[in-house]
Amino acid sequence: MDYEIRAMQPAEYPQLRNFLYLAIFIPEGYDPPPRTILDQPELQVYIKDFGSSPDDFAMAAFCGDTIAGAVWVRIMPDYGHVQDDMPSLAISVLPEYRRMGIGTALMREILKVLQSRHYPGVSLSVQKENYAAKMYRSLGFRVLRETDEEWIMVYPFTE
Numbered sequence: 001m002d003y004e005i006r007a008m009q010p011a012e013y014p015q016l017r018n019f020l021y022l023a024i025f026i027p028e029g030y031d032p033p034p035r036t037i038l039d040q041p042e043l044q045v046y047i048k049d050f051g052s053s054p055d056d057f058a059m060a061a062f063c064g065d066t067i068a069g070a071v072w073v074r075i076m077p078d079y080g081h082v083q084d085d086m087p088s089l090a091i092s093v094l095p096e097y098r099r100m101g102i103g104t105a106l107m108r109e110i111l112k113v114l115q116s117r118h119y120p121g122v123s124l125s126v127q128k129e130n131y132a133a134k135m136y137r138s139l140g141f142r143v144l145r146e147t148d149e150e151w152i153m154v155y156p157f158t159e
Contacts, residue, residue, distance in 0.1 A: 001100045003068060005109050008058040012067065016047045016058065019070040023092035025130045045076045046090050055087055059110050061102045069093035071106040073114065073122060080125035080152055082144060087114065089124045091132070103132065107139055111155060121156040 008016075017038060026032050037043060050056050050072070058072035073087035080088040089110070093103045114122050124141070126133045127150050141153040 001063065001097070001102070003061045003063045003102060003105075005059055005061050005105060008060045008067075008070065008072070010051050012060065013047075013050045013058065015067055016050055016070060016072055019067075019072075019092040020046050020090060022094065023090055025127045027127075027129055042078070045078050046072075046074070050074065057087075057110075057113065059106060059113070061093070061097075061106055063097065066094075068097040069102045069106050071103075071110045073110065078125070079150070080123045082123040082152065082154055083120070086119060086121050086123055086154075089122050091124075104135055104139070107135070111139070115157045118157075120158050121154050123152060123154045125150055125152050 020043065021035055021038055024033065024037070038047075050058070053074060055073070055075045057074075058070060060067045061069040069092060071089065071091040073089050075084065075087050078088045091103060091106060093106075111122070123144070124136065126136060133151065136153055139155065141155045143151045144154045145152045
């Protein structure tokens with residue numbers, strides 16, 4: 001699979017809405033929620049006015065003209081928020097491009113960028129059943145805290 005990873009341009013940020021929807025973990029046997037779920041305030045924090053803060057940054061994997069996957073960060077009061085100087089991360093890959101290494105490549109690239117910007121780390125929230133949790137662990141994310149259903153994970157750049 002040939003793809004190129006680069007920073008998303010502001011004109012491409014509206015596509016984050018679709019990627020946010022695709023990032024919602026749907027356990028096997030459950031129907032996906034309606035797309036209007038994205039209008040809830042707890043999900044709007046991921047995309048509303050994206051690009052308006054210096055801590056907003058997104059990267060995408062392009063297969064030709066198609067954005068096959070996106071990863072983005074911002075400092076926000078989301079499910080994975082850990083501390084006020086550490087961005088939270090969201091990632092999603094189009095279903096037809098999953099399990100091809102694109103998500104892992106996106107994660108590696110954004111980790112390099114965030115480290116170069118001198119953040120103390122990056123955090124995320126993931127349901128324990130989500131297959132992506134294995135990828136996060138393999139990249140070096142650590143469980144900081146957990147509930148019955150999810151992990152709050154951190155990739156520290158400093159100890």
